[in-house]
Amino acid sequence: MNESGRNIRPGGERNYLGVAVPRPRVAFLELTSCEGCQLQILNREAGLFDFLDLVEIADFREVMTERSEDYEIAFVEGCISRDDEVERLRSARERASQLVAFGSCACFGGVNQLVNRIGGHGRAGKVVYGDFPVDARGVSEPVSSFVQVDLFIYGCPVRKEEVEKIVTDLVLGRPVVYPSYPLCMECKAEENICLFDLGEPCLGPVTMAGCGAWCPGNRVGCWGCRGPARDANMEQLFAVMERHGFPADMVMERLECFGGFNRYLDRGSTGTG
Amino acid sequence: MRLSCDIEVKPLTRVEGYGNISIRIRDGRVEEAKWEVVETPRFFEAMLAGRRCGDAPLLCGRICGICSVSHTLASIRAVENACGLVPSRQTSDLRLLLNHFETLQSHILHLYFLAAPDFLGQGSVFPLVKTHPDEVQRALRLKMLANDGCDIIGGRSVHPVRAVVGGFTVLPEKKQLSALRQRLETAAADLDATVELFAGFSVPDFTRETEFVSLKGEGEYPFIGGRLVSSDGVVKEEHEYLDMTNEYTVPHSTSKWTRLSRQSFAVGALARVNNNFAFLHPRARDAASFLGLAPVCHNPFMNNAAQVVECVHVVMDAVAIIDRLLAADPDDAAVRFEPREGVGVAALEAPRGVLYHAYEIDGSGRIRRADCVIPTGQNHANIYHDLAAFAESCAAKGMEDREIEHLAQVLVRAYDPCISCSVH
Ligand code: SF4
Ligand code: SF4
Ligand code: SF4
Numbered sequence: 001m002n003e004s005g006r007n008i009r010p011g012g013e014r015n016y017l018g019v020a021v022p023r024p025r026v027a028f029l030e031l032t033s034c035e036g037c038q039l040q041i042l043n044r045e046a047g048l049f050d051f052l053d054l055v056e057i058a059d060f061r062e063v064m065t066e067r068s069e070d071y072e073i074a075f076v077e078g079c080i081s082r083d084d085e086v087e088r089l090r091s092a093r094e095r096a097s098q099l100v101a102f103g104s105c106a107c108f109g110g111v112n113q114l115v116n117r118i119g120g121h122g123r124a125g126k127v128v129y130g131d132f133p134v135d136a137r138g139v140s141e142p143v144s145s146f147v148q149v150d151l152f153i154y155g156c157p158v159r160k161e162e163v164e165k166i167v168t169d170l171v172l173g174r175p176v177v178y179p180s181y182p183l184c185m186e187c188k189a190e191e192n193i194c195l196f197d198l199g200e201p202c203l204g205p206v207t208m209a210g211c212g213a214w215c216p217g218n219r220v221g222c223w224g225c226r227g228p229a230r231d232a233n234m235e236q237l238f239a240v241m242e243r244h245g246f247p248a249d250m251v252m253e254r255l256e257c258f259g260g261f262n263r264y265l266d267r268g269s270t271g272t273g
Numbered sequence: 274m275r276l277s278c279d280i281e282v283k284p285l286t287r288v289e290g291y292g293n294i295s296i297r298i299r300d301g302r303v304e305e306a307k308w309e310v311v312e313t314p315r316f317f318e319a320m321l322a323g324r325r326c327g328d329a330p331l332l333c334g335r336i337c338g339i340c341s342v343s344h345t346l347a348s349i350r351a352v353e354n355a356c357g358l359v360p361s362r363q364t365s366d367l368r369l370l371l372n373h374f375e376t377l378q379s380h381i382l383h384l385y386f387l388a389a390p391d392f393l394g395q396g397s398v399f400p401l402v403k404t405h406p407d408e409v410q411r412a413l414r415l416k417m418l419a420n421d422g423c424d425i426i427g428g429r430s431v432h433p434v435r436a437v438v439g440g441f442t443v444l445p446e447k448k449q450l451s452a453l454r455q456r457l458e459t460a461a462a463d464l465d466a467t468v469e470l471f472a473g474f475s476v477p478d479f480t481r482e483t484e485f486v487s488l489k490g491e492g493e494y495p496f497i498g499g500r501l502v503s504s505d506g507v508v509k510e511e512h513e514y515l516d517m518t519n520e521y522t523v524p525h526s527t528s529k530w531t532r533l534s535r536q537s538f539a540v541g542a543l544a545r546v547n548n549n550f551a552f553l554h555p556r557a558r559d560a561a562s563f564l565g566l567a568p569v570c571h572n573p574f575m576n577n578a579a580q581v582v583e584c585v586h587v588v589m590d591a592v593a594i595i596d597r598l599l600a601a602d603p604d605d606a607a608v609r610f611e612p613r614e615g616v617g618v619a620a621l622e623a624p625r626g627v628l629y630h631a632y633e634i635d636g637s638g639r640i641r642r643a644d645c646v647i648p649t650g651q652n653h654a655n656i657y658h659d660l661a662a663f664a665e666s667c668a669a670k671g672m673e674d675r676e677i678e679h680l681a682q683v684l685v686r687a688y689d690p691c692i693s694c695s696v697h
Binding site for chain 1: 284290313316318320323334339341382399409418420434435442522529
């Protein structure tokens, strides 16, 4: 998954199980986002500084004034909705050997890409700002539309446990693997009550696992923020939804919310991809 | 020699989102002092139109990662007000408790991670790990308590899942609440130390007479719903929020600006403390006097002190709420919600000030029109005018340009601006 040119230069060394490992220099970059994914980095306080000790922070504007442009890993949060963001993204791409799309806004456009379904920035701008001119590109797009992305970390928000694991794998040069199976498998392993049995819709059958069935565990149906599982069977999803009395437009409203399923929706069919 | 300088801070660090400061002084005269908001717009209000009203809270939480609880709760209240749904006492208590934990988490993050480095001579919290380990550990303990509280009540700390229209999908267990209560009580020592730390920081002597806007306390320090008040004497009902905000656009900002009786007004911790001082918990009032904060305080740098005072208040009040919840017989987690046509307005005190969500819902339960007015959006004009007045006072004192540059940043940071949220 993460084979492409790993030439992480050491920014100091640290020990892991008795072996010296490099401490890569990392930068956090935010584009159009709610900054919730960056905030997740500062959460799970008990291990915060152990985690931060794995890396050397070169740039994290939200929490630090000293900023450096010398780094190996760039965590990019947010999607592209303005020209200057494209420039910032490209320059991060030039500097970093590993560019990580961090969170669903970066991976798929996130909630921001909903604006594309209502006529883009031009029409939405009229609704919000009237005739006041708004500087935006017209549509909100994922970072992979502009640069090569080495690694995706899904979720709205990302789950800190998963980020910690992925970063550790990255630093230690271990391959990063995602679950390919749907959320339902994880959810059943957690022994949650199925939302369909509670009369609520859920995208678990088609969504990529990995969040620990975060929402169903709290008795809320999944909205697919992590995007599709491999071999997601969309036809079956629509059939299950219909059987439980949920109209197709309701399913569509969920599928379109975070942008992960766009490749199924934009084809204008409900068939499998 | 009379002072001349050009100051450009682009972008300001240690704030949420993108904003720039520029100050130009020639021969002791301020030619320009500007606060520019350059964050990218996201068009949430347009995206809300046509959605099922019950789905609005989930979407609106994504306006801001730091105050996602406030947006979720404001969105829920707007929908409930539109549909004539009155939440149970238990639900109201749990919502207030959830909001308190977010206030604590947001204030502690700002005070220790964003503001304190300015006063301790560092560029970020990271070097403080070595130079001020006790303070950093204390900050982490308080932040963790706040996040755990959000987790236990809301299901997760960023973008809470359990809070929905009608109530909660899952209730916290009594033993979880008791454990939280215990931790809140032991947090008192950390709060005392926080009060002491911030009382020791020297605050620039600067005042500019300001109008302060907040919810109006009527019996208690207000957070969720109720009437609106300004320190210039304006009082409005919740649904009259537009008369309180008067939004307009300016060329140097992608966020809208607001005004009331003067050219600008302020919202946030300082506004709340100024307007509702009498309703603070006695321990919070003690903290205020220790910090030298007495209403009405017109020094914007004192917003940090006001946040410290509120940390004390919300922790004390959280204990009282948990006691109430533990003493009461458990009620249903949620009441059934039937969408109906109507207009609903919600005013809620988010960490950075009063937040409004207003929705018009059609007969099929979908949102016809949505309006959200964000605390930082209401503060932009005030920050702008504060910067100009502050630059004047610096120029008059013949201050060094490096010092002006530093203090101008401290000033804007004191507002704890949440810029991406203001450009929603
Ligand atoms: S993915 Fe979600 S939590 Fe992360 S920045 Fe985007 S909106 Fe915020
Ligand atoms: S709740 Fe959702 S994720 Fe869990 S088993 Fe049911 S459909 Fe699958
Ligand atoms: S359950 Fe679904 S919506 Fe919730 S976090 Fe997981 S993938 Fe995202």
